[in-house]
Amino acid sequence: METHDVGTARWFQIFAAKGVKELVFVNRIEKPMDFDAHPHLPATLFKCTFLTRLYLGFWRFPETARLPRSAAFPYLRELGLCSLVMKEQDLAFLLDRCPVLEKLMMVGCKWLVCLRIQSRSLRCVQVSYSIVTEINAVHASLLERILLWEPWGDGGRANMSSKIKIGHAPKLKVLGMLVPGMHKLQIGNTIIKAETKASPSTIVPSVQVLALQVRLGTCIEANMVPGFLRCFPNVEILYIESEDDDFKFWGPQSGSAGKVSLKFWEKAGPIECIQQHIKKLVIRMFRGTKSELNFLKFIAERALVLEKVEIVLHPESLPSNEVDAKVRTFMTSAKWANGCCELMVLPYQGTPWCYRRGFDLTNQDPYDVSKCREGQCQSH
Template sequence: MGVPDMDSWAAGLFGILDAMGGLPEAVSHVLATQPGPFAYVYLAGSNMMYHPDKLLLWLKLLTAKGVKSLVFVNLASKSEYNKLPMPADLFKCIALTKLYIGTWCFPNTADLPRTAAFPYLKELGLCNVVMMEKDLTFLLDRCPVLEKLMIARCPWPLCLRIQSHSLQSVQVCIGLVREITVPNASRLERLFLWEAWGWDDHDIKHMSTKIKIDHAPKLRYLGFLVPGMHQLEIGNTLIKVNTKASPNTTVPSVQMLGVQVKLGTYIEARMLPSFLRCFPNIETLYVQSEDDNLNLKLWGPQTSGTSKVINLKFWKEASPIECIQRHIKKLVLREFRGRKSELEFLKFIAEHAQVLKEMVIVMTYGYSPSDNLGTKLRIFMAFVKWANGCCKMMVAKSPFEQQCTAWCYLRGFDFSIEDPFDLSKCCEDKCGAH
């Protein structure tokens, strides 16, 4: 049993840690005897299918005592958790404003009452939850004031339709994604994808994800797009190589963009200029540089290299790109390995970005700015004719002490943070997010 903050009992702050680890009776006693309301409950433990009666009792008590924030995680094995549907009684916790569900099988929506809803829910996280597209639609339709949505490690090919007048931040992390469409999201400000792998029903070698944006007038943050795998569609126009910018093919509201690309792989690099033309007002550009020789990702066979050289001439022929020439003030290139393709891309940006104020190159894990790789970079950039002579270049070491997934969902949900892509403060759980 764990209590996050012993000084907060009066406010009803209460946590349950490892509830199933031999403590079901104690959990039942505490929930029954504490007066509530509960501001926060963390309910997690080994497979809850072995304690169905206790589980229903806990949900009944949480409902009666108006739990506001609930983390509800079933720590079952992969072969077990789809045998126990998430209890439908969870929908009776109508006072919830924040809900995170982990490792459950979503119940049959046909068995749920028509009145099932979370009328006050503002933040929802679904991690490793088995559900069909109709289940996700059912759930989102019953969250009328939802502002923050995260879907992580989805074990099914996700199709997400963002049609909401309340959603402001959506994150899809680590999973198979067939399609994400934004037909009408008047308040959506942030759309984040991280390791959102493509899907193809018939050919594992040509997996792709459709990203379609129709109406999102307040969308300011978007990333990480993967040229060559993500099939970007603006309005009714599929963005292809050399697609010209027009009012029908641009999202002018986007100011910060992240892309994940193999700069030395032709099929990906050739799509990058077309993607950039769709967002003419970008002020901050993040480029996650992937290893050209690494074909372990699901879309690897599709993006194998070609004999065509990706060099400075290639990038110059792709010009003009309005956001680079007139608007980009900050460029961050992460996972720098010293490849020629990376150096040529940096040179192109430096020579064409007229208002660029800051260029940040973050070394890949295991290298530092003071070693030979950092020296090579500084020497190369010293001979570049910068479009803005006042631009500052900074070479930084990876903020992480080991290779890891470089994303922080907490920063993505914290609207007070102006740069949710910046992970330099995310070491040792000091990301600065609230």
Template sequence: MKEGDLAFLLDKCPVLEKLLIVGSRWPVCLRVQSGSILCVEVCTAIVSEITVLHAPCLERLLLWEAWGGGGLTNMCSRVKIGHAPKLRFLGFLVPGMHELEIGNTIIKLGKARMLPSFLRCFPNVETLYIQSDNDGIKLWETPSSHTGEFKLKFLKEAGSIECVQNNIKKLVFRECRGNRNELYFLKFIAEHARVLEEMVIVLTNGCSPSDLVCAKLRTFMACAKWASVCCKLMVFQSSFHQEGTTRCHQQAFDLSNQDPFDVSRCPRGNV
């Protein structure tokens, strides 16, 4: 199936609401122009580009292991969002794998420092999922990154993010290992998110809520000056047998499920 075939398929399905592409070995170049589509999900596929031209009803644009199709010199998948006024769920976006274009703004997801620029494109976001990689989240990328100077600089630069200050109600931080950068990121959110109701921390595989990592985490967060006095801090052990992003195709594809990224209720066999 080639680009023209996908375009033909969508054009001939004027009432199509959900589209799922899984396991494509040929580069997917998908252009979404539909007055009916509600959900587009692309999983374990080679994806050169996804462009949302005109999708007034689109609510979910979901990616899972959508690799770039440009060969070794260009492994980046480009996601372009044009007219999608009802888009409520977007992810997972991976640094080094995805490039996001919204209107005239292009965000190359190459560094964790791009997070402020990324969040400023979504001033109304209410739920934010962050996943740490195998080396932990990297907020500073200089040899002297362990000094307080760079930590304070990052916090100062990121302090004016509207969604963090005024809209984020829930933060889910996955694959937490309790390293220094993760702790400072969580503390930053705690001290700037004024309407935060829940901070959910999921420890990486092998860590449990009763071990030293959890104790270190709770002690550090207890010292934060929380912007929201009503926020609940919850720490859980990963329910999956290995590290990495968990994904439930069926749950995400079910529009009655209000949060397609919440895999806590997903049966093991569907991940």
């Protein structure tokens, strides 16, 4: 192991001497889930001061407490941390030493992620397949996107919880996937609850694209959806990742109690983003359940400027033509707020997460990954 560390340290010295600007440094290990098998990255990594783009995978990050205070990546703009073993204080140190960092991705992190975003440069943060205890946009004046995909909460398999706090993020445009059954959302000093009313202190008016992952037939989760939507009054594109109501990977075990009918949604009252701003609704992993249909009808009858509804099927659902007929039959009784709205039923499209599209800040909707599968994604 010591010889390997010396060799790795020598590599970084060579990279530094050559002024390498882009580096992907991934360790090949036989047992990627064995955290003890992850070798240490040498501190000579910080000698590569010319780096503008850095991706690290399957390493144990060096202990930053032993590094000189001058250690930094002054030109680094894009950082990917993939399946690293890393301490919270080392992550904080690293981010503090990247003064122009714009894009941060963390995938498969091998530690409890508590991410405090205090940056004048960060524009996009992506976190996936990691155990996240908290993401806190404390002071992020340029932050435009917080993209989460399968971020597991702390607290055990059946009772996961995680905190999402939004403090100062005036340019935040894209947020999700938020999970009402797992995420505790806090705006400023207010923890959002089902009964929370919209007020200047509980809204984030800059958000235009919002994605929620929710069990629409589970009362305790569905009850939080209106509260979440009230926090983002100017949302124009809404994604709903519909989860199986029998899915018990997060939230209270009693969560399935209660009935989610159309009247349930009607009791939510007026919601500004639905009535005035939502132009596109996408319901993914659609199975054709009554709870999904009721939610669709609730939106359709209130969204005055809704232009398009996309129903993306679950891979194990009925054939698309049968689901299409079922949806259209059910919606014949709906009094559409916008009679010109287009309704489409589409086959399963796979995961909605594409990290390259997420980092492409010229694309307004990072969750629209249809072109990624058609081979036309300009972000690739």
